[in-house]
Amino acid sequence: MSEVLTATEFLDDAKLRVAAKEVEADGVVSLTLVDPDGKSLPAWEPGAHLDLILGDDLIRQYSLCGDVTDRDRLRIAVLREPAGRGGSSRVHDDVAVGDLVAVKGPRNNFPLVDAPAYLFVAGGIGITPLKPMIAEVHGRGAEWTLLYGGRTSSGMAFGDVLAHQHPERVALRPQDEFGLLDLDLAVSEVPAGAAVYCCGPEPLLAAIEEVCRTRPDIELHVERFAPKTTRHEGEPADEAFEVVLDRSGRTVAVAADETVLDALLDSGVDVDFSCREGTCGTCEQVVLDGVPDHRDSVLSEAEQAANDCMMVCVSRSCTPRLVLDL
Incomplete structure (x- = not known):
């Protein structure tokens, strides 16, 4: 039996070897990653993503789209985004079979819930987290349908x-x-109690959120690859506030023009982070007191309303003081 990597080893900038690189559609390539020493990889569940560390300050999250039962390899698919920030171009142009790639994860902010039926809605590369979900629910014998859109069939x-x-x-x-x-039509046809999972570009997510407001008897789950708009023209400028670290009793000042994450890092506080735009969930912290000003694209409306956690890379404070479990 092969040795199993521990979660700590895996999360600590582990190096995986690119075993295969394949074209999956126009502008989309997949990478199959394995441990260079042949060790088994950690278990993961549908909806999980992997951080690829592609260079200094170049960390990108990609949904796992392989077989959850395969402990020997992890698979991701990457859409080339010419107007992006360089991560997808690096994968398409520079990463080759045999290369070692630094990774962190897997993490899951898009877990699959139990439901009597499922509607999956994918837009373009948004199919990646839904693919293993479909395999899971089909294996359970649950009712499900997939509505999959893209610009052209060759790009899907x-x-x-x-x-x-x-x-x-x-x-x-x-x-x-x-x-x-x-x-x-798709939402109208799902039975009461169904779970709707949607991933894709922001216009699709905004549209399905609007449609699902008419169906309080179903549960919508979305995952965003890019941050949603949380600030609007004419809103008051940000103000400074304080963050109290409950475990140490320290107080950290957060200026009006800096993030909580940057203030914590500048004060020598060790905080995990990755995307810096509120989409990956890596920097989530527990809030013990105060009211966060949620600006992330991870937490649901109900989770934000609970005010018991926040993404410190983008969210701020509605109160002069926040107490975090740090």
Whole structure:
């Protein structure tokens, strides 16, 4: 039996070898990652993502889209984004089979809940976290359908495979052939108690959030690859506040023009972080007192309303003082 990597070893900037690099669709490549010493990799669940450390200050999160039962390899798929910040170009142009890539994870901010039925809605590369979810619920014998849209069929990774495997459950709807996804129809057809999972570009997520407001009897779960807009023109400027570290009793001042994360790091406080834009969940901290000003794209409305945690890379404070479990 092969040796198993511990979570601590894996999370500590582990190096995995690129065992395969394949074209999955126009502009999409997948990487298969293995331990260079042949060790088994940590277990993960559908919805999990992996951090790729591609250079100094170049850390990107990619959803795992392989087989959750395969402990020998992890698989991600990456869309080339010419207008992005360099991560996808690095994967497409510079990462090659045989290379060692530093990683952290897996982490899961998009877990699959138990439900009597599921509607999965994917937009483009948003299919990646949904693919292992579909395998999981199908294996359970649960009812599910997938509505999958993209600009063109040639750019929809894994679409043909999923449609071939599940022709009665998968609807491929490339925009150049069908127009925008008919979310109203799809949501209207799911039974009460169903879970709706959606991942894709922000216009799709905003649209399905609006549609699902008409169905309080179903539960919507979304994952964003980019931060949603939380600040609007005309809102008051940010103000300074204090963060109290409950375990040490220290007080850290957060200026109006800096983030809680930067203030903590500048004060020598060791805090995990990755995306710095409120989408990955790595920097989540427990709030013991005070009211956070939530600006993340991870927590649900209910989770934000509870005010018992916050993403310190983007969120601020509605009160002059916040107490964190640090």
